[in-house]
Amino acid sequence: MTASAPLLDPTWTALLYLAAAVCFILALKGLSSPKHARRGNLVGALGAAIALVTVFLSSRLANIPWILAAIAVGAAIAAPVARRVKMTQMPQLVALFNGVGGGAAALVALLELPHAGAPEDGWVRLAIVFTLLVGAVSFAGSAVTFAKLQELMTTRPVTFLGLPVLMGAVLLAALAAAGAVVATGSVPLAVVLLALGLLAGVLLVLPVGGADVPIVISLLNAFTGLAVAASGLVLGNVLLVVAGTLVGASGTILTRLMAAAMGRSVVHIMFGAFRGGSTAGSTAVSDRPVRSSSPEDVAVLLGYAQKVIIVPGYGLAVAQGQHTAAELAGALEARGIDVEFAIHPVAGRMPGHMNVLLAEANVPYESLKEMSEVNSEFRQADVALVVGANDVVNPAAKSTPGSPIYGMPILEVAEAKQVVFLKRSMRPGFAGIENELLYDPKTALLFGDAKDSLTQVLGAVKAL
Amino acid sequence: MTASAPLLDPTWTALLYLAAAVCFILALKGLSSPKHARRGNLVGALGAAIALVTVFLSSRLANIPWILAAIAVGAAIAAPVARRVKMTQMPQLVALFNGVGGGAAALVALLELPHAGAPEDGWVRLAIVFTLLVGAVSFAGSAVTFAKLQELMTTRPVTFLGLPVLMGAVLLAALAAAGAVVATGSVPLAVVLLALGLLAGVLLVLPVGGADVPIVISLLNAFTGLAVAASGLVLGNVLLVVAGTLVGASGTILTRLMAAAMGRSVVHIMFGAFRGGSTAGSTAVSDRPVRSSSPEDVAVLLGYAQKVIIVPGYGLAVAQGQHTAAELAGALEARGIDVEFAIHPVAGRMPGHMNVLLAEANVPYESLKEMSEVNSEFRQADVALVVGANDVVNPAAKSTPGSPIYGMPILEVAEAKQVVFLKRSMRPGFAGIENELLYDPKTALLFGDAKDSLTQVLGAVKAL
Amino acid sequence: MGGVEVLTILVFAVFVGFEVVSKVSSILHTPLMSGANAIHGIILVGAITVAGQAEDGWVLALALLAVVLATANLVGGFVVTDRMLEMFRGRRPAPGAKEDAR
Amino acid sequence: MGGVEVLTILVFAVFVGFEVVSKVSSILHTPLMSGANAIHGIILVGAITVAGQAEDGWVLALALLAVVLATANLVGGFVVTDRMLEMFRGRRPAPGAKEDAR
Ligand SMILES: NC(=O)c1ccc[n+]([C@@H]2O[C@H](COP(=O)([O-])OP(=O)(O)OC[C@H]3O[C@@H](n4cnc5c(N)ncnc54)[C@H](OP(=O)(O)O)[C@@H]3O)[C@@H](O)[C@H]2O)c1
Ligand SMILES: NC(=O)c1ccc[n+]([C@@H]2O[C@H](COP(=O)([O-])OP(=O)(O)OC[C@H]3O[C@@H](n4cnc5c(N)ncnc54)[C@H](OP(=O)(O)O)[C@@H]3O)[C@@H](O)[C@H]2O)c1
Numbered sequence A, B: 001m002t003a004s005a006p007l008l009d010p011t012w013t014a015l016l017y018l019a020a021a022v023c024f025i026l027a028l029k030g031l032s033s034p035k036h037a038r039r040g041n042l043v044g045a046l047g048a049a050i051a052l053v054t055v056f057l058s059s060r061l062a063n064i065p066w067i068l069a070a071i072a073v074g075a076a077i078a079a080p081v082a083r084r085v086k087m088t089q090m091p092q093l094v095a096l097f098n099g100v101g102g103g104a105a106a107l108v109a110l111l112e113l114p115h116a117g118a119p120e121d122g123w124v125r126l127a128i129v130f131t132l133l134v135g136a137v138s139f140a141g142s143a144v145t146f147a148k149l150q151e152l153m154t155t156r157p158v159t160f161l162g163l164p165v166l167m168g169a170v171l172l173a174a175l176a177a178a179g180a181v182v183a184t185g186s187v188p189l190a191v192v193l194l195a196l197g198l199l200a201g202v203l204l205v206l207p208v209g210g211a212d213v214p215i216v217i218s219l220l221n222a223f224t225g226l227a228v229a230a231s232g233l234v235l236g237n238v239l240l241v242v243a244g245t246l247v248g249a250s251g252t253i254l255t256r257l258m259a260a261a262m263g264r265s266v267v268h269i270m271f272g273a274f275r276g277g278s279t280a281g282s283t284a285v286s287d288r289p290v291r292s293s294s295p296e297d298v299a300v301l302l303g304y305a306q307k308v309i310i311v312p313g314y315g316l317a318v319a320q321g322q323h324t325a326a327e328l329a330g331a332l333e334a335r336g337i338d339v340e341f342a343i344h345p346v347a348g349r350m351p352g353h354m355n356v357l358l359a360e361a362n363v364p365y366e367s368l369k370e371m372s373e374v375n376s377e378f379r380q381a382d383v384a385l386v387v388g389a390n391d392v393v394n395p396a397a398k399s400t401p402g403s404p405i406y407g408m409p410i411l412e413v414a415e416a417k418q419v420v421f422l423k424r425s426m427r428p429g430f431a432g433i434e435n436e437l438l439y440d441p442k443t444a445l446l447f448g449d450a451k452d453s454l455t456q457v458l459g460a461v462k463a464l
Numbered sequence C, D: 001m002g003g004v005e006v007l008t009i010l011v012f013a014v015f016v017g018f019e020v021v022s023k024v025s026s027i028l029h030t031p032l033m034s035g036a037n038a039i040h041g042i043i044l045v046g047a048i049t050v051a052g053q054a055e056d057g058w059v060l061a062l063a064l065l066a067v068v069l070a071t072a073n074l075v076g077g078f079v080v081t082d083r084m085l086e087m088f089r090g091r092r093p094a095p096g097a098k099e100d101a102r
Helices: A010-031 A037-058 A064-084 A087-115 A119-149 A163-184 A187-205 A210-235 A238-261 A266-275 A295-303 A314-319 A322-334 A353-360 A371-380 A450-463 B010-031 B037-058 B064-084 B087-115 B119-149 B163-184 B187-205 B210-235 B238-261 B266-275 B295-303 B314-318 B322-334 B353-360 B371-380 B450-463 C003-021 C026-053 C057-086 D003-021 D026-053 D057-086
Strands: A307-312 A338-343 A368-370 A383-387 A418-423 A443-447 B307-312 B338-343 B368-370 B383-387 B418-423 B443-447
Touching: A010 A037, A010 A238, A010 C003, A010 D003, A010 D026, A037 D026, A037 D057, A064 A087, A064 D026, A064 D057, A087 A119, A087 A187, A087 A210, A087 A353, A087 D026, A087 D057, A119 A163, A119 A187, A119 A210, A163 A187, A210 A238, A210 A266, A210 D003, A210 D026, A238 A266, A238 D003, A238 D026, A295 A322, A295 A383, A295 A418, A295 A443, A295 A450, A307 A322, A307 A353, A307 A371, A314 A322, A314 A353, A314 A450, A322 A338, A322 A353, A322 A450, A338 A353, A338 A371, A353 A368, A353 D026, A368 A371, A418 A450, A443 A450, B010 B037, B010 B238, B010 C003, B010 C026, B010 D003, B037 C026, B037 C057, B064 B087, B064 C026, B064 C057, B087 B119, B087 B187, B087 B210, B087 B353, B087 C026, B087 C057, B119 B163, B119 B187, B119 B210, B163 B187, B210 B238, B210 B266, B210 C003, B210 C026, B238 B266, B238 C003, B238 C026, B295 B322, B295 B383, B295 B418, B295 B443, B295 B450, B307 B322, B307 B353, B307 B371, B314 B322, B314 B353, B314 B450, B322 B338, B322 B353, B322 B450, B338 B353, B338 B371, B353 B368, B353 C026, B368 B371, B418 B450, B443 B450, C003 D003, C026 C057, D026 D057
Parallel strands: A307 A338, A307 A383, A338 A368, A383 A418, A418 A443, B307 B338, B307 B383, B338 B368, B383 B418, B418 B443
Antiparallel strands: none
């Protein structure tokens, strides 16, 4: 345990931290613009690198070999996982990384508590308590979202009779423990607070349906940001304050934007299950008559069309059918047919899900049309092929006030001359409501797993 | 000269200044949103009030009665002028207020120079020199813009052979003087610097054509913001730093946005005259044949139309014809005709000019259509009545690469069944280029001052 | 307050100034310019500070001149901006509709 | 650095965070979330500071755990975001076209 002398004086340290903070701002700015998103991310990484170099050069640190080893371990675990994860598993990985960040913040706060001894350090203790609680909530909440998304547990909302009461009791106990820690500075009490925070995190996320989880991740992300900002106050490190606040603020806005894109409110998502208003998907199956079709019929319909618009949805992602869909589009284009993909902003289970999925399957960018561009084109389309999508084409969003999706903009496939749905059953989608379009005379249904159906249709098209 | 003891300790002072700074941010935010603009302005005024109370309560001030008297004088001069100024004279008033702000900043810096004695105050002296120079440029430049807009001098670009050389010489001399002031702290040299700054301000604005002046005002506004920020560094007052920087940054962006709305660059506007590329409006008159018309003919055309779109432009503002235009619209609507005003964003000589003008004449908001909404409606219009507008309807913007307005979005009046121009002559508009539409077979011209012509047409419509 | 803190605040103010304004509709260009113009009238605080420390007649006179000018900037700026915006009063479209248009 | 300065910086950071993100297109929601997530991995600086001051074995062990976790957040966050964005590479539309779409 040798302490090295700092190489940088406080002014230089502060300037370098400022540079890192500016990098983080530019990173968020870049990430908000399609053109500069990737560069933005790299600028953020640069900021982090500057900050790391600065902390080593500016403080009198002991245990440097240990620290370097720990960094190596962390990087060695995270980087390969991040490199190899499948596109469809991105959300749970983001949740995981968010959770460990929250956990790190909570640990830092816990370890700083003994050093915040002086009575005038009341503010510091308040910041410690905040970091502990919020970091723990974020850690445990993220762990539960991870379990849900990875299907280690049920993805349906978990509620039980006493849940709201239990939640209230835990929060009250946490408040009491927090007050006691501020007053006494007791470390054991802080550990109790930590445990209560973990419990609160679990209880917060349990009642959220699996499909709403991306929004919860975004919210917990903002929480971790706030915890990091508070830990910056504890350590007197402005960079942590700035970076944490930036993430806290932008994460809050982002959470609201995500929820708004689905026509929902954050409060409804977090606590909707308590009010029985869950939209986790009903499994009620209707028995009204529909027109079901065969792969060959669909192939004929497609093969002799002039313009086909494919509408991908959650089911395509689940079935991992994106490559087959891209192949089918290619086969149709080879026949001189005009094929486009219509991308609804909240199709799938995470924002931008369809763009990422189809980009992965090498669908050329020009074929991906955003909702606003494509809606006027359905009128000219001979066939709208809806692959594992449901809510995003449900006319109830326009016609049925009171429906959970009422007001959400939809893809107007009903304008096309023919509509074909590829799905496994008559079960509704995420919002749990019936789709009248399924019963429309111009609609045909091809039942089965999206990938299987696409493969069969593709084969039949090739055989035409 | 009695000094009162400060009532506020430094922490409270800083907190109140922070509150004022937040008010200013919210003011800019509000002013950027049509819904909250007026409230935004009031929030800004609130911030200023907080700051003023704070400065009186927090510093040991002598001469308070004098100061209060000076404030009363300033307010007594400015408020009535601001209350009574005509809408068309707004731009020069804004220029005037901007200039006096720059002058005040320069004076503050000059008076602080003797107090920045210590050698380690190099930074402070640099800030003083910056404030002096930029404040003086802003003051003198604004004075010249005022003179141009008030037509106390020619509104055409003023250039003479040695202007670029003279400008360079003045700037070099100013740099030298600035260096000397930083080195010696000499007040007489600072006065010289001030004088050079004033000269530079005059030279900077002289070559700008009258029509580009609003953009120059915006630029000088940003300059004054920077001067105020620097004066904040001099005085160690964070509020001045924040407020000045906010204005400097937002003013810079705003200047670019304004220039972009006219399809020009800021550099071109400031220095275009040197390169002979001035667009101050050529006065060349073409002698190609056109179809000129009488007020009675125009009245018949309008009176028996089903849909009329009125396109107001600079000429309407100059002729003060907005009330007559509104009356004409009313008279046509009384005949059951559908009348709309098509507002181009850069019609007139200041951004939003037409909105303000027509709002003043009580044209209902629903009748004012922005370019994007209205362009698709010209197809259904029987008559497009172009009143004192020219560039904003010139098809060269779409068809003639190389034309100074090429690429600017225009109002597509050529789509209407008939087009009527109200103008005084065949002279081109601001951009100094011919408008082919004037020679189009479906175009009729009614020559004369916009207000007179409108009055005559109105009379003829009523007589139908 | 140290130099680095001021620099930090300055950098942030630049970002806020840029971001806040970068979405403004062209209708509001003139009122926004005028409102920003009013805000820098806060140099009045500086002028008051200088005048409050003036000990010599000339300095006081110049400082008071600065106070008059700054007040004109501040008061006139807010008043004229309010007048411009007043003209739009009662002419607001349905909420939202206008926000989209530009 | 005094409390008020930190508060000032904090307030500005809130504004910057709000403003910068408020115009993002829905396509970028997921990468933006992931990128912001990486940024708060900078808690690593705090973890290093604590570990560098640890004198007792338990404290050091916990601090090193924090370092590992924070590193995973930071490194993993940036890498995974880059991977997401990489998928869009070469698929950029003509500059400007995409900015307008949303
Ligand atoms: N994008 C986001 O960020 C996000 C986040 C959270 C929630 N959401 C919500 O998710 C919904 C997305 O709409 P969406 O139209 O994409 O999906 P959806 O409405 O949930 O419908 C998906 C459909 O795919 C079918 N399906 C499921 N697995 C399939 C498989 N293996 N093969 C074929 N079909 C399959 C399902 O029917 P069967 O079971 O009959 O096959 C279901 O009808 C919206 O309500 C949105 O608000 C979106
Ligand atoms: N809005 C802004 O912020 C701003 C700022 C600076 C520059 N500009 C530029 O100004 C131009 C605005 O376009 P615009 O179409 O509104 O104006 P314009 O192109 O300048 O045309 C004005 C027309 O009005 C006629 N006119 C002038 N006085 C008149 C009177 N008393 N009665 C009747 N007609 C009269 C003129 O022709 P006669 O002389 O034959 O009558 C002229 O053709 C654009 O080029 C824009 O870029 C705009």
